[in-house]
Amino acid sequence: MSGPPVVLVVDDEVRSLEALRRVLEEEFVVLTARSAEEAEAVLGREWVHVILCDQRMPGQTGVEFLRRVREQWPDVVRMILSGYTDSEDIIAAVNEGGIYEYITKPWDPDELVRSVRRGAELHRLQRENRALALELRMAEPTLARAVAEKGARLRRRFGFDAIVRGEGSPLEALCRLAARIAAYDIPVLLTGESGTGKELLARAIHYASPRSGRPFVVENCGALPDQLLESELFGHKRGAFTGAFADHEGLFAQADGGTLFLDEIGEVSPTFQVKLLRVLQEGEFRPLGASRPRRADVRIIAATNRDLEAEVRAGRFREDLFYRIAGFVLEVPPLRARPMDIAPLAQHALEAATRRFGKEVQGFAPETLACLEAYPWPGNARQLVHEVNRMVALADGPVLGPDLLSPSVLHARAAPRPDPVAEEAAGTGGGLRERVEALERRILYETLVRHRWNKSRAAEELGLSRVGLRSKLQRYGLDGDRRERA
Incomplete structure (x- = not known):
């Protein structure tokens, strides 16, 4: 709709017609007619959006005229003015949808303008809906292909x-x-x-x-x-x-x-x-x-x-x-019953986290994957995803090392193979010496994993010389190839 909406006012009384025109012309283009015949002539040559018609007119009522308008100009929004609030004909016309709005006399100027404004907006929406429906019919084959492609994407x-x-x-x-x-x-x-x-x-x-x-x-x-x-x-x-x-x-x-x-x-x-x-x-x-x-x-x-x-x-x-x-x-089995899923799940979570956080992280260090696979994951895949998100958020380099792991996940790898002494130390049995040795062995292993088996850094953290560290590793059987324990 370009320009102000066009309103046709139909009333056989000149004073009423002029009063309606003065109220509406500040916002609308107002055309007038004093009879149904004159109104039909206007409708035949002008593009009208809203028609406002008085109920009492010579020859035929406003309701009868608007019913004829509906047949010939169905796009025009039809409104009627009447001083009879209980007219069965008018109420029936409104109820059956032939007339958009019924305005009683004496009308309030502000309310009248608001009513006509609503009628003009309805006309605009109806035109847009028809245009959209036409576009949809023309685009139906393309739309069907788009729906099929969307379905395929969702299935993937x-x-x-x-x-x-x-x-x-x-x-x-x-x-x-x-x-x-x-x-x-x-x-x-x-x-x-x-x-x-x-x-x-x-x-x-x-x-x-x-x-x-x-x-x-x-x-x-x-x-x-x-x-x-x-x-x-x-x-x-x-x-x-x-x-x-x-x-x-x-x-x-x-x-x-x-x-x-x-x-x-x-x-x-x-x-x-x-x-x-x-x-x-x-x-x-x-x-x-x-x-x-x-x-x-x-x-x-x-x-x-x-x-x-x-x-x-x-x-x-x-x-x-x-x-x-x-x-x-x-x-659905828990994650601890399917350890072969841990590595691909962690990689999938890593790819999602790098996209979300905008970081360039390529993968996991072997020691890190070993720790992830050793952990029982009581929270299952959801907990694994949170752990990977945490590591990516803390990462400074392209590889996620074991130093980024949560303590509970890191500790799960502290005993790479069954160790009776460590098990005894974890419980209530065993003497003091055995339990202290088991704890020392655990600390040594965790420190080595955290420093990716760099013995110099591990010795520095533990306050040992390299010779002293090597001696302890030999004592506890931790001096072999680290890949055997991964």
Whole structure:
């Protein structure tokens, strides 16, 4: 729309017509007509955005005239003026959508201008929507290709091939099994410790399924109390509870046609388990404060770090809900059970961290990888990623040395092979001499690892001469080739 919007005012009374023109002409281009016939002539030769018509006119009413305008000039936004607030014809015309706004007499000048302004904005939006729809129709083949390419990119980014694993990893068989069931619309329960990558596996299942073109939505069920969880999953209407200032669409509605991943499902309270069971059984839910239920076609993938079967036996988790979500159960092994995955996971985390932090770090020193592989990783892959991020943040050079490791990870490599003396020193048995020697051996090894087996630096830190250090290394069997211990 170029220039001010054009408004056609139709009224058979000259004084009323002039009053309307004076109020509107400061903001709009105002055309006038004193009859329906004269208005049609104007519409035939001028580009009109909004028409404002009086209801009482000779020959035909304003409603009848605007109905004819709708047939011949459907783009024009139609508004009517009337002093009859209870006219059934006018109310019916407004309700059926033929008239945009009904303005009662006597009208307020400021309110009248605001109403016409809204009508002009509606006309602009309608034109933009039509233009956009035309562009979309013309671009439909290109759009289809773009959607297909986006789907392929998402599958590459989140598919099974994107799950980092080493050769011979237990994840290989797990991914093959998950890929086989992905195509079938059954619920999946993922079990395993926190941080093992259950959400990554859930995403891979989604993007390998027929639902891959629809949303994948995630909710952590253990992070919210019941009312907030119910609002998040099912939605709420404005005023349903304190703080509900607007309607909120729940995750079931957002995931319609796609997949809803319910993480930490084992943390859900018994009360909410009943509500969740009904949704899964009936396929419908009721937003908080709503009078009618809604339906959603959603595939459920749930995850837990609890033993849900034990929870069922203990009466803390509903048996019927368990069988609703456990259509197929997949257990993700912890990182300590798949040490072959540690090096590729660490490298993957390193590449991500260097991009995020803007640092040029090429890789890990052999001693560093040895320490990473010796550590049991109770926090699993998530803890490993945090450890690598920490090292990259502290790094000053292109190689991550063992001096950058957290003490707990560094200590895990202090005993490269089983040592009865060290084990005894770590416990309560053994005499003082044996326990002191085991501690001394541990300190020597940690210091050598930290200095990358540079004996001069290790001796300096420990306050020993090189001869004295060499003697102690021979005594404790630490004088061999360090690569044998890596």
